[in-house]
Amino acid sequence: MESEVRRKQIIDVLTHASGPVTGAELSKRCQVSRQIIVGDVALLRARGVSIISTPRGYQLEHVRHGGIERMIVVCHGPEQMRTELEAIVDNGGRVHNVVVEHEIYGYLEGSLNLRSRRDVDQYIHRMEETHAELLSRISGGIHSHLIEADTEADMDAIEHALDKLGILYNS
Incomplete structure (x- = not known):
């Protein structure tokens, strides 16, 4: 298949997908290696196509849902990750990203795009399967999430739940 056609x-x-599409699925559909897909995605991004990588695959960056967005700072170890993420999605939140501060590189961000317990389960399974380290490891557990919720009441419920768990950062 010609590279531009691919x-x-x-x-x-990605335009017609109902959710993220894995690199493996794209490589199968295009009949090329996953590494070729990685290169193609990099070239498409350089051309201005807003493709984001999530723990569940590639997707086009969509306009936010129009809800309330807030950056929430938390601090916890890896053993509380599931509890934290479930507290957010169970109270109507969507976790867009994770951000940590590095003393040399500044802010480092990873896309998450978690909306449900199913998304959380898939994310944690992928982390365990790949033995990946959490970004928050480099910042002593302190990290931020851009959270989106439909209403201020939902956002307040999320913050209350995280505070009750003792992981909302209030220095």
């Missing part, structure tokens, strides 16, 4: 197919697949 890149158009990647955009088409």
